[in-house]
Amino acid sequence: MLKVKNLTYLHNASEGVKNINFEVQPGEFTAIIGESGCGKSTLLKSIFGLYDLKEGQIFWRKDEIKGPKYNLIPGYEHFKYLAQEFDLMPYISVEENIKKHLSRQFPEESQQKTDELLQLLELKDLKDKMVKNLSGGQKQRVAIGRALAKKPQLILFDEPFSHIDQFKKHKLRREIFSYLKKENISLIVATHDMDDVLGFADSIMILKNGKQIDYRKAEAVYTKPKNMYCASLFGEVNQLMIPEIKPSSEKTIIYPEEIKISENATEEADVLNIYFKGQHYMIIAKYKGEEIIINSVEKPTTNQIKFHFDLEKINNRLNYKSE
Numbered sequence: 001m002l003k004v005k006n007l008t009y010l011h012n013a014s015e016g017v018k019n020i021n022f023e024v025q026p027g028e029f030t031a032i033i034g035e036s037g038c039g040k041s042t043l044l045k046s047i048f049g050l051y052d053l054k055e056g057q058i059f060w061r062k063d064e065i066k067g068p069k070y071n072l073i074p075g076y077e078h079f080k081y082l083a084q085e086f087d088l089m090p091y092i093s094v095e096e097n098i099k100k101h102l103s104r105q106f107p108e109e110s111q112q113k114t115d116e117l118l119q120l121l122e123l124k125d126l127k128d129k130m131v132k133n134l135s136g137g138q139k140q141r142v143a144i145g146r147a148l149a150k151k152p153q154l155i156l157f158d159e160p161f162s163h164i165d166q167f168k169k170h171k172l173r174r175e176i177f178s179y180l181k182k183e184n185i186s187l188i189v190a191t192h193d194m195d196d197v198l199g200f201a202d203s204i205m206i207l208k209n210g211k212q213i214d215y216r217k218a219e220a221v222y223t224k225p226k227n228m229y230c231a232s233l234f235g236e237v238n239q240l241m242i243p244e245i246k247p248s249s250e251k252t253i254i255y256p257e258e259i260k261i262s263e264n265a266t267e268e269a270d271v272l273n274i275y276f277k278g279q280h281y282m283i284i285a286k287y288k289g290e291e292i293i294i295n296s297v298e299k300p301t302t303n304q305i306k307f308h309f310d311l312e313k314i315n316n317r318l319n320y321k322s323e
């Protein structure tokens with residue numbers, strides 16, 4: 001189990017990560033999200049042992065993970081860190097890049113593991129190609145293969161699918177994440193892509209300016225976001241005064257799918273823009289002087305729409321209790 005206690009690492013007077021606390025169980029998947037520059041990569045690198053902490057401690061089981069001051073080769077042996085800039089061996093083949101990290105003493109097992117990873121990452125047809133001649137997305141898949149070759153106990157992924165096209169990404173992501181679960185490998189992933197998070201992450205940590213803003217079970221973080229910053233990380237969101245929900249002047253966070261267009265509704269808004277999003281239309285409308293965002297399966301046919309807030313859905317969400 002990983003235990004991060006009060007971790008603080010600063011690159012300079014203010015930039016870095018401050019007072020981070022969390023735990024990751026074997027096989028658990030934690031996502032670290034937040035705006036660009038909030039400290040996600042710094043946190044991953046600190047956990048891997050690439051930095052000497054200013055304060056705090058990191059433990060994997062009974063081992064304390066220390067920085068470069070204490071280690072000849074920085075990086076903890078049971079972890080794998082997949083950086084944004086994956087460093088592969090450019091002049092050897094895809095297959096050799098993966099196999100290089102496996103034991104030469106057991107060539108049969110090494111070959112079997114390499115074949116398994118080439119299959120998982122859809123790299124079989126590229127196995128003999130020199131890495132320098134691969135595309136960015138192909139290199140990223142080789143880097144994932146290399147990280148998984150010698151089974152780590154914890155893997156730290158920094159934007160693992162950022163170079164991989166949409167066409168391959170969805171299936172690949174499902175397969176890699178189920179492979180990690182099956183092998184009971186813990187995962188911490190830093191990402192901007194909510195498809196890496198929702199549906200896969202057990203827990204989510206939200207960072208802002210290097211500080212831990214939220215850390216709860218994934219469903220709780222989405223269902224009861226702490227503030228607009230947290231909610232906005234999952235997509236477009238509204239913040240509106242709805243007296244039926246909160247009688248005070250306090251605003252409520254409303255997801256666009258919690259507003260329903262209907263002929264018989266009493267609320268009215270003027271349509272400003274409609275965006276076709278495939279499964280639904282995203283409608284930007286003016287309501288009581290403010291812009292609101294509504295997701296609707298039906299495309300509005302008039303410039304003025306009638307709608308209601310789905311109070312039952314919103315109340316259910318706000319009354320959500322995590323286990």
Ligand SMILES: Nc1ncnc2c1ncn2[C@@H]1O[C@H](COP(=O)(O)OP(=O)(O)OP(=O)(O)O)[C@@H](O)[C@H]1O
Nearest residue numbers: 011012015016034035036037038039040041042043
């Ligand atoms: N080696 C460094 N020296 C000085 N400042 C740094 C260094 N690395 C990162 N920083 C700064 O620390 C802050 C956090 O950077 P970090 O790379 O951890 O953010 P991030 O959340 O991973 O960003 P992104 O999502 O854009 O990858 C940023 O303000 C960045 O400019």
